[in-house]
Amino acid sequence: MKLKYSNYFRPILYTVFGLFVVFACQKINPFEDVELTVNTDIYKSPVLLRFVDGNADATKAPSGLKVTIAGPGKDLVLDNTGGRDYTVIGNVLPLVLNKNVNPSLASPIEFTVAVSGEGYVSTSKTIVITSPDDALEFEVPMTNVATPPHGTAVATDVMSLTTGETITVPATAEKPEIAKITIEPGTVVKDESGNVINAKTVETQVVQYGTETEEALVSFPGGFDAENVTMQNGTSSDGAFITGGFVAVDMEADGKKVTSFSKPIEVAVGVSAALENPETGQKVHEGDKIPTWSYDSETGAWKQEGEAIVTKGADGKLTATFKAAHLSYWNLDWFYGACSNNNSNLSFRVTSNVSNYANSYDYFGMVYLVSNSGARSYYKELYDFDVVNGNINNGLYNVSNAPGDFRLQVDVYSREGHRFLGRTEAFSPCTATSIPITLSVPSPPAxxxxxxxxxxxxxxxxxxxxxxxxxxxxxxxxxxxxxxxxxxxxxxxxxxxxxxxxxxxxxxxxxxxxxxxxxxxxxxxxxxxxxxxxxxxxxxxxxxxxxxxxxxxxxxxx
Missing domain, CATH: 2.60.40.1120 (Carboxypeptidase-like, regulatory domain)
Known part of the structure; x- marks a missing residue:
């Protein structure tokens, strides 16, 4: 390995050179047998992303990953040597910002890290930085298609373009719904440049994410907290999704990635009988319409595409069906825009039985959207939580994306044993600033x-x-x-x-x-x-x- 220190130490080396010049006439080397020690604190806002397997039973971390940086702040993002060699080290990616930037709540810096790897579903993480000094760390769950998270399932097949074919993602005990992708006979596939791929078959992989398990929801590519979502009328908005189901579809023909079709493919996604329609406050039923969204895993961009129609089969199960003219990850979702008047973070006032120090890394919070009917939908995770009595430093960041149509609620757990410790009352993300929470915590270790x-x-x-x-x-x-x-x-x-x-x-x-x-x-x-x-x-x-x-x-x- 070559340790790159010239960016940090050039001013010091100039000084050293000057001293050598001064002493040269006396033939004295003032640094003989002396080791220089130099510091390296010149960059801003360090960020570390840890890519983890979304399956809680996994024994190995994701590996062989590649990343790209996109978004409005991408030119300000550097690797931890000050360069642009964005290399994932095992399953970890350390980043910094250019030393000349000064992010704040009023002027945040936003960028998206897209990650992919052989055998994994591509995903992305959008980072919003509001301080030049704070060090941030994020976990990014990834789906291993060989052992996907509980509540998801995978199907692969070589499909005929000549005769047409359907690929079905099977139901499982934790995901009783199925998903189907149907290609019409005589369909022609195209690459990202719109060029026809001369092929008679297409290799297809479909990953279906259900809505009933925590693992599937946490592993949802891109997350439910969304930035710059493109609406059908061409405008963009920040906000949050409530999902009705998600399919990640990848196709390859003649060794080339497929991105579009001469004839739209049909996408049919099973809908959970327990799913609530947030528009009506009732369980989803036949005749409901669920908006459809495409997700670009390389940029983290969401775009509204149309609507899926919910039908009921002879077996009584619900299915949402729509046509897709291009290939991406497809999401059935209701989207709600963010609070327009909230540009700050929330904090929590802790009442607990813990009077001495307890490591916040040993605890975490799960944040939910709460509808008017009281139904809860997973929103995001707080990666650590300080459970000490009287603490007011826990924060819910980027809360400005939380939709004003819903309240929020936070559940706190211990990481060891996943023990439930307490929850907040439901509160408005648009008006609340400090939220009380009472926790019952088993005795922390020394x-x-x-x-x-x-x-x-x-x-x-x-x-x-x-x-x-x-x-x-x-x-x-x-x-x-x-x-x-x-x-x-x-x-x-x-x-x-x-x-x-x-x-x-x-x-x-x-x-x-x-x-x-x-x-x-x-x-x-x-x-x-x-x-x-x-x-x-x-x-x-x-x-x-x-x-x-x-x-x-x-x-x-x-």
């Missing part, structure tokens, strides 16, 4: 406050680097990630006492890691294969804090 001092050592130069970087800690016993952002090598975090963690950091397309257990005795960080993170820990009884001196070595610093 925690230790940890201060980290991180150094990168260059083996080919007399140079030490104090990196500005994300540091991750993974608890393999409960599958919980905790993280901090180290600025010029310095960071702090609170973790469980006596628990072994995998200790990760990332730079320039590489990850480095080791194993460490934090306790009130000194310990060593065990490097992965002897080439990862090394270091020591020590405990100060006076301050009740653990100090960590950690480093890793790179062989080629540019």
């Amino acid at each position: 925690y230790l406050n940890i201060d980290i001092d991180f150094t990168v050592k260059c083996s080919n130069k007399s140079l030490n680097i104090k990196p500005s970087t994300y540091i991750d800690f993974y608890d393999s016993m409960n599958g919980v990630w905790a993280w901090t952002y180290a600025t010029s090598g310095k960071g702090s975090i609170t973790l469980r006492e006596g628990r072994e963690y995998y200790f990760y950091t990332y730079y320039d397309g590489e990850s480095y890691w080791g194993n460490v257990t934090f306790g009130k005795n000194s310990s060593n960080i065990v490097a992965n294969g002897g080439i990862g993170i090394k270091g020591t820990t020590s405990y100060n009884a006076t301050t009740d804090r653990v100090s960590v001196l950690a480093n890793y070595t790179v062989n080629d610093c540019e």
Whole structure:
């Protein structure tokens, strides 16, 4: 690996060069046997995306992923070396913003990260940044077509264009509805440039997402919180979707991606008998119309296309059917525009039985839209939640997209055991600013406050680097990630006492890691294969804090 430090250190090197000139006449090298140590804090708004498998039973993280950056702020987004080599490191993507930007609530910076990989359904995550200083981390669930999330199902087939054919996604115990895609006889397929693909068959993959399981809803590509949705009249709007079902359709003919057809294909999506029509407040029934939307997984863009008509079959099951002239991911959804008068974040006032510190990473919140009839629809997730009594720092961000036609409600859970801890009353996202919540929390474990001092050592130069970087800690016993952002090598975090963690950091397309257990005795960080993170820990009884001196070595610093 080559560690790129010229962007950070050019001013320092100019100074060093000047000193060499001054001492040259005396034939003295003032830096002989001296190692320079330099800091790297010059970029803004660090963001880390962690791509995770949407199936809760998965034992491996997604891999082999590729990303692209789109959206109005795309030219301001850099990788964590200050370049534009957006490389997913395992299942992690660290990003920063250009050092000259200054995002705020009034002037946010928005961009979309699209991600794809062999064997996964392509998806995207839209990021809205409102602070130059805050470090943000997001989880992006991905659907592995071999082992999809509970409540989804996959069908693949080679379909005849000559005679026409139907592909059916089967029902499952957790998704009793089916989906069908029908190609008419004599259909001609085209590529993204509109050129005819001379083929008699088309390889087809259909992934159907149901509406009754949390995994399917959380894995919904693009999420329900939507930016710049294009309406049929050509206008755009921010807001939120309430889904009636979703199908991700991919087709390939003669090795080329199919994007359109000479004859529209028919899409039929089964509708859950439990689904409520938010327009009527009643269960969806025969004759209802559900708006249809296309989703571009490369840009994260949604577009209103038309309507699906709900019919009832002889078996009494409901199906929403529509025609599609082009290929994309298709969604049955009701869309509601955002509050026009709300440009701030919400916070929560916690009342709980927890008086001492509890790590917010051990808890999370699920946010729901609540209709006038009281029906709840999943909206988004709060990735961590501070459950300590009196806390007022939990925030619901980007709430300006929440639709004013609905109230919101937040449920809080523990990550270990997924135990329900409490919920808010339903509240208006347009007028509320601080919402009370009462929680009943099992006794938290013992925690230790940890201060980290991180150094990168260059083996080919007399140079030490104090990196500005994300540091991750993974608890393999409960599958919980905790993280901090180290600025010029310095960071702090609170973790469980006596628990072994995998200790990760990332730079320039590489990850480095080791194993460490934090306790009130000194310990060593065990490097992965002897080439990862090394270091020591020590405990100060006076301050009740653990100090960590950690480093890793790179062989080629540019």
